[in-house]
Amino acid sequence: MTNRNSESQGIQSQEARTASNFLHDIIAEDVRTRKYGDALVQTRFPPEPNGYLHIGHAKAICLDFGLADEFGGKTNLRFDDTNPEKEEQEYVDSIQRDVRWLGFEWDRLCYASDYFPQLYEWALELIKAGKAYVDDLSADQIRQYRGTLTEPGKDSPFRNRTVEENLDLFVRMKSGEFPDGSRVLRAKIDMTSPNLNMRDPVMYRILHATHHRTGDEWCIYPMYDYAHGQSDSIEHVTHSMCTLEFTDHQPLYRWYIEQLGIFPSQQIEFDRLNITYTLLSKRKLLQLVQEKHVHGWDDPRMPTLSAFRRRGFTPEAIRTFSTSTGVSRTNGITDIEMLEHFQRDDLNRRVNRAMAVLRPLKLVIDNYPAGQEEFVEVANNPEDPAAGTRQVPFSGEIYMEQDDFREVPPPKYYRLSPGKEVRLRNAYFITAQSVVKDATGSIVAVHCTYDPASRGGNSPDGRKVKSTIHWVSTAHAISAEIRLYDKLFLKPDPNDVEEGGSVLDNLNPNSLEVLADAKLEPSLANAKLEDRFQFERVGYFCVDSDSTPDHMVFNRTLPLKDTWAKIEKKSEA
């Protein structure tokens, strides 16, 4: 089992039962025909530590770990760390944290950099076999010699150096004799191949850079193509899943393995995850962070797993989303509503309710005995009786939501307005009597009367009300900052930009709204980091990492579905 706890195991096997896809079919067939003999199914999740994992990676992680698990196999976490200029320990750490948070535990923790010595030996082997050569052409010249999509390339003038000369030069490349960019080691394949990846691909480049793990030990670094397949092979990976853009690399992946005569790992490609209104490119996410369009990799508006965690999303929901959305070889874009649906569905079942007034409006109950207060009993989660109940203080002066009162109610508005009766959730029926306005004419308080016989929320005479609103007693309320998040981008496809534009043009200027002084029921004072709640009638919220006992901060994970907002919008149109 690759899962960390029994809870996620249950979910995992449930997902596994329903997850039938072409990758599953391929592996099942390989197992049936004993393609790898007695060997276990072995997979790997191979991130480059050059950024934080995002929800697109979650799909790959669920596939890599989930498929291996289904067939009783194992999964390694392998850092594809062959480019010291872009990789950092911070990313190595965050990736491990995020994979575990998602609910998976790897069999072996590996690094491509651990294989540098072996890769180097194999390069020597290929040189000796006349299958690799040192090229002195500049990067620019190599590009020119490569030809184009429609024209074949031509051989480098250095292509036919002797084995001895190649060996000598390559060893000296490794020993640091030559400056960056002066020489590369190339595979000798076919400069006329219609597949550009086969036109004598670069195997090694000279990079006098400090690597986050090997330090200054190496000044030559293998390219992805030369490192990835062999790393798979070393780990006896049987099924190496990757995204579609690597399809053209598969012949090269196989070429290295065949020339070296090593364990025949096989690469299988699947489609990358795309989600509407969401940017899933590590390079561009890095730009958002570096240029401070967001407050870091874990800014809750980001699509990174760290951000989803901070925002209150659950690993269970992300896993359910990943498997439900399926896997194929088509390039599609999944509606963000799908993700939100699975998250609401999960939170609705598991999370306790609380009352919080985001935009407070004072409500005075004129006939409530002066100075009196009482406690009303409230279910912690109506979906789950086992969650129990709690006592919430009530009094003659409470906060209600500004949105829940209209002096002139529009059609189909069921909430409070002058003369109308509504229910205060779990408390009493009230009828609005009058409003108090300030000098500018805006409403600062509403006066009402309550029906003492309706305690608990029902009137003994069977009288019905059209609406129930939430509230917090002013004397008992605690204050908190609340952060409301909206889509980071305005367009379904953030990359849909005009000529010369950038994704930044599509940034939503209102993606973050901060409410400095929301009023919460007192039980919330005990909330701890990452605790999740449904604020009734409002949405799902969690305690943010910026929160302190003196200054509580809550993030809105997602709003509740809002039928009234829909009606209102439709009537405006």
Next chain:
RNA sequence: UGGGCGAUCGUCUAAUGGUAGGACAGUGCCCUUUGGAGGCACUUGUCUAGGUUCGAAUCCUAGUCGCCCAGCCA
């Protein structure tokens, strides 16, 4: 205009020669002490044109459209 990959409701995905199904979104109704949740119902789809076949989303042929590839990135 070289090569590779792909095309099924608005979106994602099943059906592997035999009733085109599910989920999300949408719409309507019911229910409701959250206009939440839940229940019921409805709408919409096999890229096109030929062919094989008793029968084609599936096989064949030709086209159309989309994505990927010319890093010493991964």
